[in-house]
Amino acid sequence: MAAPGAFLVPVLLLLLCGPGPYPAAADSQPGVECVLFNEEYMNCTWGNKEMPTVNYSLFYWYKNTSDKAVECKHYLLHQGVRVGCYFKKNELIQFQTFHVLINASVGGKTLEIPSKHMELQDLVKPEAPVNLTIRNMSNNQLQLTWASPYPRNRCLEHAVKYKSNKDTSWTELSVNGDVFSLPSVDYEKSYTFYVRSKINKFCGRTQFWSEWSVPAIWGSNSTSKGTVEELYWFGIRTVLVPIASCLLLLVLVILLVRMERVWVILMPRIPNPSKNFDELFITHNGNFQEWTGVPKDVVESFKPNYSENICYVTELPPKDSHEPLWDSSNHAPPPMPGPPATSSEHSHYQNSYGRL
Numbered sequence: 001m002a003a004p005g006a007f008l009v010p011v012l013l014l015l016l017c018g019p020g021p022y023p024a025a026a027d028s029q030p031g032v033e034c035v036l037f038n039e040e041y042m043n044c045t046w047g048n049k050e051m052p053t054v055n056y057s058l059f060y061w062y063k064n065t066s067d068k069a070v071e072c073k074h075y076l077l078h079q080g081v082r083v084g085c086y087f088k089k090n091e092l093i094q095f096q097t098f099h100v101l102i103n104a105s106v107g108g109k110t111l112e113i114p115s116k117h118m119e120l121q122d123l124v125k126p127e128a129p130v131n132l133t134i135r136n137m138s139n140n141q142l143q144l145t146w147a148s149p150y151p152r153n154r155c156l157e158h159a160v161k162y163k164s165n166k167d168t169s170w171t172e173l174s175v176n177g178d179v180f181s182l183p184s185v186d187y188e189k190s191y192t193f194y195v196r197s198k199i200n201k202f203c204g205r206t207q208f209w210s211e212w213s214v215p216a217i218w219g220s221n222s223t224s225k226g227t228v229e230e231l232y233w234f235g236i237r238t239v240l241v242p243i244a245s246c247l248l249l250l251v252l253v254i255l256l257v258r259m260e261r262v263w264v265i266l267m268p269r270i271p272n273p274s275k276n277f278d279e280l281f282i283t284h285n286g287n288f289q290e291w292t293g294v295p296k297d298v299v300e301s302f303k304p305n306y307s308e309n310i311c312y313v314t315e316l317p318p319k320d321s322h323e324p325l326w327d328s329s330n331h332a333p334p335p336m337p338g339p340p341a342t343s344s345e346h347s348h349y350q351n352s353y354g355r356l
Contacts (some may be wrong), residue, residue, distance in 0.1 A: 019058070024026070026046065029032055031046070031113065031114045031115055031116070032044050032045070032046045032058075032100055032102055032113060032115045033045055034098075034100075034118060034120075035125050035208060036092065036120055036125065037125055037127070038122040038124075038125070038126055038127040038149060038151075039089075039092075039094075039150070039151060039152075040089055040126060041086065041087060041088060041092075042083045042086075042087040042092055042120070043076065043084055043085070043086055043087070044058065044072075044087070045076065045083055045084035045099065046083065046084065046102055046113050047083050053081065054081075054104045054106055054111065055081060055082045056082055056102050056103065056104045056111075056113060057071060057072070057082075057102070057103060057104065058072040058075075058085045058101070058102050059071050059072075059100065059101040059102075060069065060072070060098065060099060060100045060101070061094045061099050062097065062098060062099070063092055063096065063099060063117070065095040069099075069101060072085035072086075072087075073086070073091075074086040074087075085325070089205045089222050089333075092120060093120070094120045094121045094122060095119070095120075095121055096120075097117045097118070097119060098117065098119070098120055099115075099116045099118075099259055100115045100118075101115065102115055119204075119205075121199075121203065121204040121206075122204045122205045122206045123206060123208070124173050124199050124204055124206050124208065125206070125208035125209075125210060126148065126149075126150040126156060126195075126197045126198065126199065126210040127148070127149040127150060127210055127211075128195075128196060128197070128210045128211040128212065128213045128214075129146040129147065129148050129158070129178075129196070129197055129210070129213045130146065130147055130149060130213065130214075131146055131147045132144065132145075132146045132150070132193060132195060132213055132215075132216035133145050133146070133216070134193070134216055134218045136218075137181075140182070140183070140184055140185050140187075141181060141182065141183045141185065142181070142182040142185050142191070142218060143179065143180070143181050143182075144160065144179070144180040144181075144182070144193050144195075144216065145178060145179050145180075146178055146195050146213065147178065148160075148178070148197055150197065152203065153178070155199055155200055155202065155203035155204070156197045156198065156199065156200060157174065157175075157176060157197070157198055157199075157200040157208070158174070158175045158176075158177075158178065158180075158195055158196065158197050158198075159172055159173065159174055159175065159195070159196050159197075159198070160173050160175050160180045160193060160194070160195050161173075161193075161194045162182065162191055162192060162193045162194070163191070163192060164186070164189040164190060164191050164192075164219075165189055165190040165192075166189055166243060167193075180193075180195075182354045185218075185219070187219065188219075189219055190217060190218070190219040191217065191218045191219055192215050192216070192217050193215065193216045193217075193218075194212040194213055194215055194216075195212070196209050196210045196211065196212050196213065197209070197210045198210065217309055226231045276313055305307070
């Protein structure tokens, strides 16, 4: 039968060599990760997929400047729990070793998140390129250019990915500089381009690529071509035609007004005199003297104020007549005038005078 002490030895070895009181907490917490965004600010975050339930504190220092640790001034919070630290540009010093210490005190014990010293020039993540421009060069060649917001453009290397609407996969190429050429393009295809940037090996050993840029598209397929053409004609019908019609009408009105003025200057109109005599015919009923203002006494002076005696003329009788002739020396009254002679008698008397 084995001695009782033989069973105690494995138990003691297990307790002495086994994990400590907080092994799971130490192993479940990953290290801190810092990213310097475009050399403008830096974020250092910690934690894993399960959010930390303890508020950690971050202390940092630079090896060549001071050994005194400084606590983070701007913590990043998520649901009230510290998950990172934000560093402003004036708090960052490149090409000097950067140290961080992250710990928390729980139940009288200290919890630490593993960390290591870092070089900030190796943590730079540039901003995505902007202003992508495509030019159609000769010999069916496309030229893609872009710009980068990163302040030191010579420290960048770029990657371009593209594909046509007929391709199933992307083609990605490394590019030095900010120009990319694609030869032998098909005008029946549509091409889409993306660009991203990274610090090259001459300025740092970072592995952080920027985000992909906004896509640049060249060409069109039949569907997009039809859509663009439809929108083009729709714009012409609804916008251009009404505006052109209004402008044409305005021009015609202006020309008509100007021609009317020129015609009046060259060929002045004859004034209508009827308007000047409206008062004569309407107010004075055609009375010219009243209209002209001639006094009534003057008008009366032109009227005749005398009368003439009536002179009766008779014809002489023929010679063979035995009636005596009266002359002015006779005092007998002349016979009373009879009715006027008829036309036959008048002609008879004319014939009698003809025989005298």
